[in-house]
Amino acid sequence: MSDIGEDKRVRTRREEAGDDIYAEDGSIRADFLAMVGASIADRDVLFLRNHVARLHESELGDLLESILPDQRRALVRLLGKDFDLTALTEVDEAIRLEIVDQMPNAQIAAAIGDLDSDDAVYILEDLDQEDREEILAQLPFTERVRLRRALDYPESSAGRRMQTEFVAVPPFWTVGQTIDYMRDEEDLPDSFTQIFVIDPTFKLLGVVDLDRILRTKRQLKIETIMRQTNYPIPADMDQEEAAQLFEQYDLLSAAVVDDNGRLVGVLTIDDVVDVIQEEAEEDIMRLSGVGDEELSDTVVDTSRSRVPWLLVNLVTAFISASVISLFEATIEQVVALAILMPIVAGMGGNAGSQTMTVTVRALATRNLDIHNAWRVARREAGVGLINGCLIGCLVGLVAGLWFHDIHIGGLIATAMLINMFAAAMAGIMIPLLLDRAGADPAVSSAVFVTAITDTTGFFSFLGLATWWFAIR
Amino acid sequence: MSDIGEDKRVRTRREEAGDDIYAEDGSIRADFLAMVGASIADRDVLFLRNHVARLHESELGDLLESILPDQRRALVRLLGKDFDLTALTEVDEAIRLEIVDQMPNAQIAAAIGDLDSDDAVYILEDLDQEDREEILAQLPFTERVRLRRALDYPESSAGRRMQTEFVAVPPFWTVGQTIDYMRDEEDLPDSFTQIFVIDPTFKLLGVVDLDRILRTKRQLKIETIMRQTNYPIPADMDQEEAAQLFEQYDLLSAAVVDDNGRLVGVLTIDDVVDVIQEEAEEDIMRLSGVGDEELSDTVVDTSRSRVPWLLVNLVTAFISASVISLFEATIEQVVALAILMPIVAGMGGNAGSQTMTVTVRALATRNLDIHNAWRVARREAGVGLINGCLIGCLVGLVAGLWFHDIHIGGLIATAMLINMFAAAMAGIMIPLLLDRAGADPAVSSAVFVTAITDTTGFFSFLGLATWWFAIR
Secondary structure (H helix, E strand, O other), X not given: OOOOOOOHHHHHHHHXXXXXXXXXXXXXXXXXXXXXXXXXXXXXXXXXXXHOOOOOHHHHHHHHHHOOHHXXXXXXXXXXXXXXXXXXXXXXXXXXXXXXXXXXXXHHHHHHOOXXXXXXXXXXXXXXXXXXXXXXXOOOHHHHXXXXXXXXXXXXXXXXXXXXXXXXXXXXXXXXXXXXXXXXXXXXXXXXXXXXXXXXXXXXXXXXXXXXXXXXXXXXXXXXXXXOOOOOEEOOOEHHHHHHHHHHHOOXXXXXXXXXXXXXXXXXXXXXXXXXXXXXXXXXXXXXOOOOOOOOOOHHHHHHHHHHHHXXXXXXXXXXXXXXXXXXXXXXXXXXXXXXXXXXXXXXXXXXXXXXXXXHXXXXXXXXXXXXXXXXXXXXXXXXXXXXXXXXXXXXXXXXXXXXXXXXXXXXHHHHHHHHHHXXXXXXXXXXXXXXXXXXXXXXXXXXXXXXXXXXXXXXXXHHHHHHHHHO | OOOOOOOHHHHXXXXXXXXXXXXXXXOEOHHHHHHHHHHHHOOXXXXXXXXXXXXXXXXXXXXXXXXXXXXXXXXXXXXXXXXXXXXXXXXXXXHHHXXXXXXXXXXXXXXXXXXXXXXXXXXXXXOOHHHHHHHHHXXXXXXXXXXXXXXXXXXXXXXXXXXXXXXXXXXXXXXXXXXXXXXXXXXXXXXXXXXXXXXXXXXXEEEEEHHHHHHOOOOOEHHXXXXXXXXXXXXXXXXXXXXXXXXHHOOOEEEEEOOOOXXXXXXXXXXXXXXXXXXXXXXXXXXXXXXXXXXXXXXXXXXXXXXXXXXXXXXXXXXXXXXXXXXXXXXHHOHHHHHHHXXXXXXXXXXXXXXXXXXXXXXXXXXXXXXXXXXXXXXXHHHHHHHHHHHHHHHHHHHHHHOOOHHHHHHHHHHHHHHHHHHHHHHHHHHHHHHHOOOOHHHHHHHHHHHHHHHHHHHHHHHHXXXXXXXX
């Protein structure tokens, strides 16, 4: 969430400190933390200005996350206007809110004026309505209008993530005129990689990469070297969709346009990298029933966010328990069944979650679609059968030897084969069906797959055993 | 894996076809696939050249993945030298090898000469030694030397991913000279966002972003506007580590240097986005025991890659079964215990995997380190206790009502609390310990956590019950 490539501060800091603030394992060096802690306690503003205020925003963010809440508050207070608000885009939401809440609105307003609009929006969007309005009211008119417009776009849309600073020129300018304009103009974005070509109504006509400008003779007109862009991103497009365009076409930045095709901002790859990271993260978390919690959340918040998933699983757990209860009489006769049945259910669960994970990720990365679903399903069926045979035989052998009972061995081997096959089918079909139904397969696949592998496992093993002992 | 921002072909294609090859759901439009299929069958080279050869490399890659193997082979044959080899960087490894294997080495050599070096390396590195040497031998000398050097760096290193084409100028040149050089020089990279400043021995002195050049008067010397870079990436640095630098400092590209600090190439954000994606992917897959398999892998390959994980889980499954067998006598007396015990074990597993996933991801993204591990562990303990009480009470109530037995209810409630707490502790401690021991926590955490929640679940529930029924 920062200017592309900007690293003046890092250099200054590294030159002075002559060192890296990170230890080998990627955490912040303990001695640096100790120094910072001591300076905060001593109110040594000079040290903090020289060694903390000059850190790169992401380093300052890491530092804020590594110190205690009291130290955080004191540090922000001591740094005053030297505190780089951009660092707030690099910390957990809970810490961001904690810091912003303690800062006077006037100070935030003063600091936010210096930020790129995308960073400003990132910080403002989490504030409550009242604080936000108060801060906006203290900003210069154009700044205020820009930020309000960005904030008007829906959450997680391209309009929210875009930067409203960009360079735009008319098509009839020459390359020379354009270069001269950039040499003279003071109010350019901090860094940029392409310039946009617009008509007088701000309608987007094309794009020119900077390297193209540098390779072209001064007298040529911009319209002769601009290219049309296939991906002007509508401001209300979901950020995830925009990220997919960046990924697919290896874009560095893309124009964001409003409903009338007018240029309103630019989305850059650094914001998109964050989105890509977040989306992959979300899938991992959802697959194991964790919401979008953060490390700095409180115990109660964390507990509250995890309970729903546990409750859903509890329902399926009782359903599979009720399957077991159908065979109470058989278990009473042959206790070995009770000992072995969790193996059948558990191994099915493992196999099912392997297939499910592959399917969920393939859907998320759009590698799996109607054209290859059938082929992939057949492959999973094959894998389920092969692994079912392998694991089934192995389990049968061990169980048979353990209980000195060839029947038990045969029963568990068969049940295992059935359950591994069911697991493979559930692992591929459930995410596909959820996806088709418009639900996010990452969120709910695991519950359904476990429900199926548990009930199938218990039912096949205990059912087969009941039937076998009855006919013997 | 392509030039940044390059999209000439897309434009041409879209202008001509006037349309998008993708359907709403992100898969390739069925009618387009049908047209391509028919043209392949009819050997309609003209259509294929106009509508397939001109696709963007990532679109061609998607198309190759969506058609049948026979069609793939025929398509590549029919397109001949119009087939854009870059598309191979966008498909699964199995498909890449299948296509490359059928192409004569001379044709590959001819095509590889046109690729950017990073794409060429990406394709060459998967080939067997013999084919690779034959292809390299047919390349012009400088090209061959460049590719060999990149291939000499270890797999997954920055040196393998870098592009060896870059623009470098001496520090005493003026901005004007530099611009004139770029206007006249034919052999520039297809696209670039910064130029490097080097001494006569190719030692890296600094970097200038293109926007900086465009803002500066012609007569100024490059050395006055260049900045030193803090992140010249050693060519043998792991690509994951390089990606972290890009992410942390929002880089667009970075110089890659050899052991002597000499500039050998440039690493660009588009390659890094792929790495970031791959790394997140890897963690998801490893957490559920899937290796780096791909959708196009065969049944046997897939089965082989998944069996080891199943075998490891099988061992832990037998261990927990042996815990159950300790209480055979109790189960024989009270079958309800057998019915309910999977609930205790299973819910512990769910809670454990929640904590474990959060921990593994926090470690991977370096949000969790020695400075906050203790705080996070305390939070997890709190969450385990709260959720253990909640779920325990609920399960106790339902189980008590189900079996009309208040003792059973009390026993399962207590066992559940114990197991949820154990799950929380296992979920945080196991990944931390594995990480400390230098192992990848994503790979093996799940097995250990399940082993602990299963055995604790069975042991606490059956053990408590045995003790309770004994003293009653």
